[in-house]
Amino acid sequence: xxxxxxxxxxxxxxxxxxxxxxxxxxxxxxxxxxxxxxxxxxxxxxxxxxxxxxxxxxxxxxxxxxxxxxxxxxxxxxxxxxxxxxxxxxxxxxxxxxxxxxxxxxxxxxxxxxxxxxxxxxxxxxxxxxxxxxxxxxxxxxxxxxxxxxxxxxxxxxxxxxxxxxxxxxxxxxxxxxxxxxxxxxxxxxxxxxxxxxxxxxxxxxxxxxxxxxxxxxxxxxxxxxxxxxxxxxxxxxxxxxxxxxxxxxxxxxxxxxxxxxxxxxxxxxxxxxxxxxxxxxxxxxxxxxxxxxxxxxxxxxxxxxxxxxxxxxxxxxxxxxxxxxxxxxxxxxxxxxxxxxxxxxxxxxxxxxxxxxxxxxxxxxxxxxxxxxxxxxxxxxxxxxxxxxxxxxxxxxxxxx
Numbered sequence: 001x002x003x004x005x006x007x008x009x010x011x012x013x014x015x016x017x018x019x020x021x022x023x024x025x026x027x028x029x030x031x032x033x034x035x036x037x038x039x040x041x042x043x044x045x046x047x048x049x050x051x052x053x054x055x056x057x058x059x060x061x062x063x064x065x066x067x068x069x070x071x072x073x074x075x076x077x078x079x080x081x082x083x084x085x086x087x088x089x090x091x092x093x094x095x096x097x098x099x100x101x102x103x104x105x106x107x108x109x110x111x112x113x114x115x116x117x118x119x120x121x122x123x124x125x126x127x128x129x130x131x132x133x134x135x136x137x138x139x140x141x142x143x144x145x146x147x148x149x150x151x152x153x154x155x156x157x158x159x160x161x162x163x164x165x166x167x168x169x170x171x172x173x174x175x176x177x178x179x180x181x182x183x184x185x186x187x188x189x190x191x192x193x194x195x196x197x198x199x200x201x202x203x204x205x206x207x208x209x210x211x212x213x214x215x216x217x218x219x220x221x222x223x224x225x226x227x228x229x230x231x232x233x234x235x236x237x238x239x240x241x242x243x244x245x246x247x248x249x250x251x252x253x254x255x256x257x258x259x260x261x262x263x264x265x266x267x268x269x270x271x272x273x274x275x276x277x278x279x280x281x282x283x284x285x286x287x288x289x290x291x292x293x294x295x296x297x298x299x300x301x302x303x304x305x306x307x308x309x310x311x312x313x314x315x316x317x318x319x320x321x322x323x324x325x326x327x328x329x330x331x332x333x334x335x336x337x338x339x340x341x342x343x344x345x346x347x348x349x350x351x352x353x354x355x356x357x358x359x360x361x362x363x364x365x366x367x368x369x370x371x372x373x374x375x376x377x378x379x380x381x382x383x384x385x386x387x388x389x390x391x392x393x394x395x396x397x398x399x400x401x402x
Contacts (some may be wrong), residue, residue, distance in 0.1 A: 025049070037224040039086055041065065041079070043341035049206035061086045071339030097396050130155070130312050131177065132211070137185050142215035147175070149231065150199070151206035157309075157319055158201055163339075163391070169207075170288075171340040172321040174242040177317050178224050179348050181211045181246065185222060188249025190346035199228050199241045206231040210238065213246065220248045254349040254379025254383070255371040257357045262302050264368050265295035268330055277326075280337045281391060282292055295328055297375025303327035305356040305372075315351045316381055324358045324372055328388065338366060338388040345384020353380045366390070 008014055029040070029052075040062040042050045047064030052261045054062045061156045066072060080090050132148035152159040154169060161170045178190045201207060214223035224246050227238040261267075274289050285309060294303040307320040325340060332338070355375040360368050363385065370383040 010114040017123070025052060026056040029053050030338075033057045033060055039063070039083060039088065041083065041289060055204075057303075064383065080221070103217040113296035128313060129180050130314060131173070131178060131209070138260055144213040145202060146184065146213075148177075148209045148210040148211075149200060149206050150228070152201055153206070157287040158283075160287040160319070161196070161322070162285070162368075164281045167201045167203070169201055169241075170318050170322045171195050172325070173318040174226055175321065175346060176212050176315055176318050177209070177226055177277070178242070178244060178246065179346070181213050181224050185213050185246065186248075187220070187222060187246035188256075188347060189247045190224075190343060191221065191225070191247040192342065192344045193244030193346070194240055194342040195242050195340065197239065197241050198234055202230070206348055222246045231392070249347060250345075252347065252382065254347070254382050255373070256377050256379055257285065257359065257371075257373040260302075260357055261295050262297060262300075262359075265297040265300075265302055266295050268294040268301070270294050270330075273326070273329075282337055284326075287319045288322055291326045294327055296330065299360060300361045301327045301330045303330075303358045303360070305358055308355045311352050311354040315348050316353060319356055320353065320356060321381070324356055324370065325386075327360045328368055331360060331368065337391040339391055340386055341389040342387040343383060343385075344387075345382070345383050349381060350374065351380040356380060 003035060018357055022396055032040075035054075040050070040053045040057070040060060041314050042048075042053070042062070042064045044064070046065055047066075050062045050064040051116060053060070061082065063082045064078050065079050067075045077095075080095060086089055096381050129148070131150065132146045135144060135146045137144050150158065158169065159167055161168055174195055175190065175193060178193050182188060182190060194384055199207065199209075206232045210227045212225045212227065214225075215296045216222055222245065224244055226242040227240050229236050246284045269367075270291055270293065273291065274284055277284065284335060285361075292304050292306055296302075296316065303324065303326075305320060307323075311317045311320070312366045328338060353374045356372045357375070358372045360370050363369050366388040368386050368388070369387055370381075372380045372382075376378050
């Protein structure tokens with residue numbers, strides 16, 4: 001068979017440019033898609049280019065012939081089968097030669113022409129949330145499991161949260177998942193939530209995530225846990241990243257902030273703050289660089305936060321809440337970086353905010369309380385206690401090893 005190449009890959013000029021210039025892989029894939037190519041087959045030792053091709057041409061079929069650490073024959077046959085389902089007709093005689101395969105006659109009666117497609121899920125099980133796909137009540141148990149998928153490909157804003165060179169799911173994201181889980185079971189308060197291990201997001205591929213809500217302990221409190229594993233790592237155990245307790249709402253409507261800036265508060269310099277954090281190993285991209293102004297009054301810091309772009313269907317966008325935490329270093333006397341570790345008394349009073357007025361006050365060593373209102377001063381979220389941990393050299397090494 002003759003395989004046409006879009007470029008003269010046999011020429012010296014091609015290889016000189018290949019070595020010296022940028023490899024415009026994404027442009028090539030999109031060009032081929034524009035020419036009508038709908039299937040891509042990677043012939044190589046792993047599926048690295050397959051994942052990149054899927055990002056550049058999500059509507060096309062991209063298949064790898066080999067996968068690292070997987071049986072070669074099974075992987076190759078799986079790839080051929082995948083292509084066959086997209087309309088490709090393989091040379092089955094060549095594929096099955098020497099395997100004892102033979103053709104068999106189909107039944108002589110007519111097919112009944114009934115379809116048995118797997119439906120995407122009943123409406124009552126669907127989860128109207130950007131990070132979660134479905135919520136399922138566990139049969140025979142007073143439990144609910146919410147499932148979702150985290151990927152920098154489908155949620156590009158996550159790539160703007162880089163700690164020690166690794167893309168980490170933000171701690172505020174765990175809070176958002178816990179709040180959504182609470183909504184599912186009628187609990188309006190995250191009583192406490194401790195982040196036990198970072199959730200590192202891969203450059204390619206995705207992480208499957210589960211939020212597990214346990215049974216009511218009789219007082220209206222329910223345990224909640226957040227787990228993840230690689231989307232294709234079905235043979236691996238789930239890793240727990242956060243655990244805590246959900247409870248009924250307190251009935252408190254939150255703190256309004258209609259008088260702004262607060263009287264007696266002195267302006268603080270925030271220019272250059274994100275550059276300094278990047279030098280310390282915390283590299284926030286544009287979506288997370290939301291702190292625009294700040295003031296201080298004694299042990300309180302007030303800040304204005306803005307989210308570039310739409311707030312989406314989040315209760316409170318994790319990037320917006322994360323940026324609210326950037327006011328905390330302005331309270332510290334020493335020059336160090338702290339990250340959220342444990343949350344207590346979290347209540348969401350309103351959804352859909354794209355800008356915040358934030359008040360942070362110190363309640364002890366590496367502990368703060370936080371209240372936030374929208375641009376009109378109406379309450380959005382309250383955090384009774386937020387415990388912090390310092391980002392130190394050992395923790396940087398731990399994240400890097402993950």
